[in-house]
Amino acid sequence: MTRAAPKTATIREIARRAEVSIASVSRALNGKPGISEALREHILAISREIHYRPSAAARQLISGKAAVVGISLGRQDIDLRPYYILLYQHLTLALHRQGTVPIFFAHDQTTTLPERAGAAILLGEFPDDTRPALLRERQVPFVRVGEPGDGFSVAPDDRHGLYLATRHLIAGGRRRIVFMGDELEQPLGQRRLEGYRHALAEAGLAPQAISVPHCHDAALTAYRHLSRRLAGLAGGVMPDFDALVCETDELALGCLASLEDYGIDVPGQVAVTGFDDLPTLAARLTTVRQDIAALANESVNLLGDAVAGKPPRHVSLPVELVVRQTG
Numbered sequence: 378m379t380r381a382a383p384k385t386a387t388i389r390e391i392a393r394r395a396e397v398s399i400a401s402v403s404r405a406l407n408g409k410p411g412i413s414e415a416l417r418e419h420i421l422a423i424s425r426e427i428h429y430r431p432s433a434a435a436r437q438l439i440s441g442k443a444a445v446v447g448i449s450l451g452r453q454d455i456d457l458r459p460y461y462i463l464l465y466q467h468l469t470l471a472l473h474r475q476g477t478v479p480i481f482f483a484h485d486q487t488t489t490l491p492e493r494a495g496a497a498i499l500l501g502e503f504p505d506d507t508r509p510a511l512l513r514e515r516q517v518p519f520v521r522v523g524e525p526g527d528g529f530s531v532a533p534d535d536r537h538g539l540y541l542a543t544r545h546l547i548a549g550g551r552r553r554i555v556f557m558g559d560e561l562e563q564p565l566g567q568r569r570l571e572g573y574r575h576a577l578a579e580a581g582l583a584p585q586a587i588s589v590p591h592c593h594d595a596a597l598t599a600y601r602h603l604s605r606r607l608a609g610l611a612g613g614v615m616p617d618f619d620a621l622v623c624e625t626d627e628l629a630l631g632c633l634a635s636l637e638d639y640g641i642d643v644p645g646q647v648a649v650t651g652f653d654d655l656p657t658l659a660a661r662l663t664t665v666r667q668d669i670a671a672l673a674n675e676s677v678n679l680l681g682d683a684v685a686g687k688p689p690r691h692v693s694l695p696v697e698l699v700v701r702q703t704g
Contacts (some may be wrong), residue, residue, distance in 0.1 A: 381501065393496040394423045419516065447474050447494035447679065449482040449508060458593065458627065459655050460669075461500060464522070464647045467673035468498060475677055484508070486632025491515040496684055498522060498676055503591075504563050513613030518683035520676050522567055525691040532568075533673060535652075538665035542650040543622050545663075545698055547580045551648055552618040554582065557599060557632065559623035561588035569624050585618065590630070599623070599631025607639045619647055626651035626659045633662075635701065649704030663704040667696050 388402045397420065404411045448468055450461070472479045482490050487508045490497055497519040499508055509528065512519045521530035546554055556573045559566065572609035577584050592598040609615060623629035629651030636643050643649055650658060654666035676694050
């Protein structure tokens with residue numbers, strides 16, 4: 378009678394039963410050379426007998442760095458932002474489902490990534506980002522999440538999302554619409570700004586932009602910048618805009634707090650929109666929803682293609698406008 382699998386069956390159990398080393402078990406399970414076919418079949422027979430199913434940690438042990446995926450953040454403080462926390466959670470779940478082991482890498486740890494991981498997912502690109510060049514040089518397959526490039530990448534349809542939000546505001550009678558974004562003078566991350574400009578151009582309206590510096594607390598940065606602009610107004614004078622289209626939900630929340638402090642009614646006097654539809658944070662915010670779980674799943678699928686040596690491609694995921702109380 379076939380013996381039932383112990384709940385904690387491991388490759389060490391297989392090695393013990395077969396009276397071989399863990400290295401030999403690894404060669405047998407992964408189809409690698411270095412052992413006889415008779416021994417390979419003996420090891421595989423034992424693994425079937427105990428119904429061995431490798432966990433993600435076991436795959437790392439038997440496969441080394443080939444079973445490890447490094448999730449690399451672009452900046453040291455980016456992991457504090459709610460969007461990246463949520464994306465990271467979904468990425469780790471998707472990688473575990475594929476039987477791989479995710480490992481976190483801060484941007485200044487990229488040089489160590491090729492020694493510890495067989496592939497990588499890059500988040501939060503920034504100007505002078507050296508990670509893609511380094512990984513190509515070390516022949517580590519990788520996927521970008523966000524910016525399209527000459528390799529594998531995936532992102533929400535940012536341009537169309539901001540076009541939808543801006544067009545919605547125009548349809549509601551807004552004519553002095555300002556875009557607020559993160560480091561708009563930089564060449565990266567311009568697709569949302571392009572969508573805003575496209576909608577305004579169609580309506581014959583002039584664009585205005587507020588560029589805020591990168592900061593781990595985007596809401597606080599937006600609050601401070603908008604408050605300085607509102608502080609210059611005389612009592613009872615309205616601002617020179619009737620809507621704010623924000624690059625992220627976090628920026629939008631900072632704007633809402635500033636407008637409230639200055640007694641400006643939202644959306645009566647100024648409408649506000651965001652992007653992401655973050656759980657809880659965007660509960661009353663008119664925003665563009667992206668499917669973060671789908672973004673993570675597609676990242677992992679693309680990474681499999683990259684590892685397999687398939688031709689690189691960019692995947693743009695659909696978004697939708699969600700209208701709530703702020704605009």
